[in-house]
Amino acid sequence: MGKCIHSALAFAILVAFVVQSSAQTIGYADALDMLAAACGADVQKYCKNVNLGNNRINNCLEQHQSNISFECKKTRADVFTLLQKRANAQASVRGICDADIRSLCPGVVQEDGYLLECGLKAWRSLGDKCRQAITDAGWH
Amino acid sequence: MNHHRIFLVIAVTAFALPQALAQNQLNSGEIVDSLQALETAPGNVTAAVLRQQALNRIKNHQGDDPRNREPLSDQLNRLPQLTVEINFNFDSAIIRPESYRTLGLIADALHHPYLLGYKFLVVGHTDASGKREYNLNLSQKRADAIREALVTTFRIEPRRVEAVGLGEEQLRDSANPNSPENRRVQLITIGKL
Numbered sequence: 001m002g003k004c005i006h007s008a009l010a011f012a013i014l015v016a017f018v019v020q021s022s023a024q025t026i027g028y029a030d031a032l033d034m035l036a037a038a039c040g041a042d043v044q045k046y047c048k049n050v051n052l053g054n055n056r057i058n059n060c061l062e063q064h065q066s067n068i069s070f071e072c073k074k075t076r077a078d079v080f081t082l083l084q085k086r087a088n089a090q091a092s093v094r095g096i097c098d099a100d101i102r103s104l105c106p107g108v109v110q111e112d113g114y115l116l117e118c119g120l121k122a123w124r125s126l127g128d129k130c131r132q133a134i135t136d137a138g139w140h
Numbered sequence: 141m142n143h144h145r146i147f148l149v150i151a152v153t154a155f156a157l158p159q160a161l162a163q164n165q166l167n168s169g170e171i172v173d174s175l176q177a178l179e180t181a182p183g184n185v186t187a188a189v190l191r192q193q194a195l196n197r198i199k200n201h202q203g204d205d206p207r208n209r210e211p212l213s214d215q216l217n218r219l220p221q222l223t224v225e226i227n228f229n230f231d232s233a234i235i236r237p238e239s240y241r242t243l244g245l246i247a248d249a250l251h252h253p254y255l256l257g258y259k260f261l262v263v264g265h266t267d268a269s270g271k272r273e274y275n276l277n278l279s280q281k282r283a284d285a286i287r288e289a290l291v292t293t294f295r296i297e298p299r300r301v302e303a304v305g306l307g308e309e310q311l312r313d314s315a316n317p318n319s320p321e322n323r324r325v326q327l328i329t330i331g332k333l
Binding site for chain 1: 168229232233234235237240241243244245247248251252253254255256257285288289292293294295
């Protein structure tokens with residue numbers, strides 16, 4: 001019924017994200033929107049009373065691989081990649097931005113949270129690699 | 141029946157003014173803003189302490205009128221926090237899909253560096269209809285379900301999030317104890333790691 005609309009919407013959201021910003025990653029809220037659009041019908045059908053925690057819905061869809069729509073399969077794979085990229089980017093910011101942060105934030109308490117906060121606030125003075133990492137981390 | 145209102149509470153003063161935002165207007169930046177700037181961690185605001193306080197109060201004040209009931213913890217109102225509506229299946233801790241985005245936004249906010257070194261408490265609340273102990277238990281299961289999603293599916297470090305259900309012990313609108321205003325979830329910054 002709404003399958004064509006769902007897949008068009010999922011595709012549109014995906015394109016909007018990849019094109020609109022120089023971020024090549026996605027956050028959880030937007031990931032869930034994409035999955036809702038592409039997999040909503042399949043979740044209703046096969047995973048109705050499954051809770052969100054412990055990756056149960058994802059595992060349930062995995063178990064029903066051969067039944068779920070192509071759009072859902074494709075979107076799950078795409079979203080997984082984008083989320084993984086974001087997690088990797090977040091983990092890498094501290095290292096990639098290390099030189100920038102050392103020079104721009106000399107007096108700051110030497111803990112990641114404080115250092116990153118100082119780094120984010122010094123956006124205008126950061127180098128390109130550091131900026132890209134922060135953008136991919138979803139922090140700008 | 142399905143309420144899609146999200147209440148954003150910025151508790152920087154004692155007189156926090158709740159602003160109602162449509163669900164799709166809430167963004168993770170606003171969540172980060174609401175949860176930041178914890179000055180002094182009170183130390184005794186934990187899931188375990190609050191749970192015991194709730195149990196004690198229920199035991200010692202059985203049959204009291206919810207309209208005369210004081211909030212269980214004044215301290216909770218003074219901490220940086222966010223109030224949201226999370227929908228669950230009836231009589232269940234299964235989170236409904238329309239609330240997934242809200243949890244995703246919370247997860248994105250908790251992954252932000254400004255909140256990196258902090259611990260948070262998920263507090264579940266019910267209205268006052270039905271049995272008091274039942275409400276306490278149901279709200280605990282629901283708070284647990286939210287915490288579980290955050291620390292597993294959304295990959296937040298488990299030591300950063302606690303969960304407690306306060307049932308009908310901290311009514312938002314005690315004058316109208318059965319009002320849906322009381323059915324809500326709070327996310328509160330309770331300390332540093």
